[in-house]
Amino acid sequence: MVSCMCKSKNFVLYFWQVNLHASAYRDGSFVDRFFKHDSIKSRVRQIKERGLFKVRQIGQSVLGKEIFCISAGHGKVNILIWSQMHGDEPTGTMAIFDLLNFLGSNDLEHVRNTILSQCTVHFIPMLNPDGADFFQRRNALNIDINRDFLAMQTPEAKVLLNAQEEIQPAFAFNLHDQNTLWSVTGSRKSAAISLLAPPVDCNATVTPSRLKAMQLAASVYNLLHTKIPGQVGRWSEEYEPRAVGEVFQSRGISTVLVEAGGFVDDDEKQLVRQLNFELLLHSLEQIATGVYSNEKENTYHRIPLNNKExxxxxxxxxxxxxxxxxxxxxxxxxxxxxxxxxxxxxxxxxxxxxxxxxxxxxxxxxxxxxxxxxxxxxxxxxxxxxxxxxxxxxxxxxxxxxxxxxxx
Ligand SMILES: [Zn+2]
CATH class of the missing domain: 2.30.40.10 (Urease, subunit C, domain 1)
Known part of the structure; x- marks a missing residue:
């Protein structure tokens, strides 16, 4: 991977170009938070027909609904991004389809080529289709999938674990929505985006792979906090061994948890969706170029914690x-x-x-x-x-x- 200041500076320019045109990639199939699995099926079918990306079904939910994986790129670095393991947390799913629209466009070829030549990005949108159709957190067994990675009783958790074992990603992004009443310490504003490099133990030990996740989160913080001052937070490092982030991080996969929160006049999470799109695109470019490794561990610790004020x-x-x-x-x-x-x-x-x-x-x-x-x-x-x-x-x-x- 290449790491130089020249590329980093260039990307700042590219990023703002993308930002200005973000609406061009906004997937029109999703206009509010309440879309169902049928919408995912329909978009996945269209993406498959276009033939740009590898599309496959990798499993099914308790009620037999398809769970898909869409893979883009042909680089050596495998990245796994999944969304909506909690059914009523749809922002990441919208951002994934926006990002696929960008990666499948003809725009900013230098950015797309850098990402797609260095990385293979595997997207699993809507891991919990039954929960999404009921607009509820848990799956159809009423189990929280993100507390099932020790017991492994849900087919959805098994699908994600199988995908991890098959793909062997170096990086993972776990996309959620957080309660809109979370704020950011010191600002008394809502946490629009919160980040976490999940811990591997009760002491929040910084392993080499976790350090990379912390550096990526720091890079995202640097990107967003000037744009939405006081509205980017850091989630608590409390260790939850049943959660997928902790399990993946312990397996040496640099894992970043992204929580999409609230923003004034954004009930349907459309602005926060754009922030998700921007931070994911930024992260992919950072991984492809290796620039994130310039970030200091301390920058991550300086991201203000979430609170409720x-x-x-x-x-x-x-x-x-x-x-x-x-x-x-x-x-x-x-x-x-x-x-x-x-x-x-x-x-x-x-x-x-x-x-x-x-x-x-x-x-x-x-x-x-x-x-x-x-x-x-x-x-x-x-x-x-x-x-x-x-x-x-x-x-x-x-x-x-x-x-x-x-x-x-
Ligand atoms: Zn969640």
Whole structure:
């Protein structure tokens, strides 16, 4: 592999060109988070017919749905990228098809040739098709596939392990979505992307292969943190021996966990999808050129940790009646999503998460109600059901958890 500053600098230019045109590679089959296995089958069939990449079925789910592997390139370095082992975490799947569109395009030939001549990239999109069709984390046996790599009771975990043993990848990317309430220490902003080089033991020992994963994660951090300041985090190094990242890292595969989180006004994860596309493309180029190995281990440790210091909605400066008269307080609310029968449209159901001085917290949306008065009951952990009113009328209203009026 070649490693020189000249190539590194060149790629910075290439990267921004790609970024500017990212929408050209955006796969139109996926427009929200709720696509099903049928969409994957249809796209995989089209990709196979085009004949650019090697496409094969490598197994099936509990309910007999096909799990595919698409391989691109002819280089010596094998890279394995899989997504959606948790069925309700679809962002990585969208990014994989965007990346396949780029690799199959005629654009930026120097970038594509570098990647495809040095590496063979094996993509397994949607490892948990049954979970995806139910839009649930677990598989059809109600087992968390990412806690099944010791017991190996799920066919989906076996498919991934067989793929690893057959492909013998040097690098692996494990693509997930994280809860949108994770934030980044020091910023009070949502963690749009979180990274982890999974540990190989309780002491988070830095083995040679794990060091490469840390350097790759550091390189991704350097790429993204100026673009989305305060929104790139590092996941905890807590050792989970049942998880695939730990198992692969222990086998000497440099493994990076990518968690796609939340971003303001990005409920359907389309911006975070683009960030996934960009970071994967960047990582492939870094591996193909070897440039990532210039990164310092310390850079990885300096990526701020994830924490929970944000709400979905923060109402500031509300007057609330108490036995001692009115007090002024902030109200932090979070929502859960309730899907309709078709599993497509969702309703946000708000609950009260905290109440009091929340001036040190952040939020996706903050509303200063300027001393308007709360009418109704306010109870921690209860479904929001109250009005906030000023002398002109209702400015904000929740009915059984659903936000009905927002006049501010
Ligand atoms: Zn996950």
């Amino acid at each position: 944000i709400f979905h909605l923060l109402i500031r400066n509300c007057k609330v009646a108490s036995p001692a008269g009115y007090i002024k307080a902030d109200i932090g609310l979070n929502y859960t999503e309730e899907l309709d029968a078709a599993g497509k449209n969702r309703t946000k159901m708000f609950s009260v998460a905290d109440f009091g001085d929340l001036s040190t917290w952040g939020a996706y949306e903050s509303i200063d109600v300027r001393n308007a008065v709360l009418k109704g009951t306010l109870k921690i952990d209860a479904v929001a059901s109250f009005n906030i009113e000023d002398d002109k009328g209702i400015v904000l209203s929740f009915v059984k958890g659903i936000k009905r009026i927002q006049a501010i």
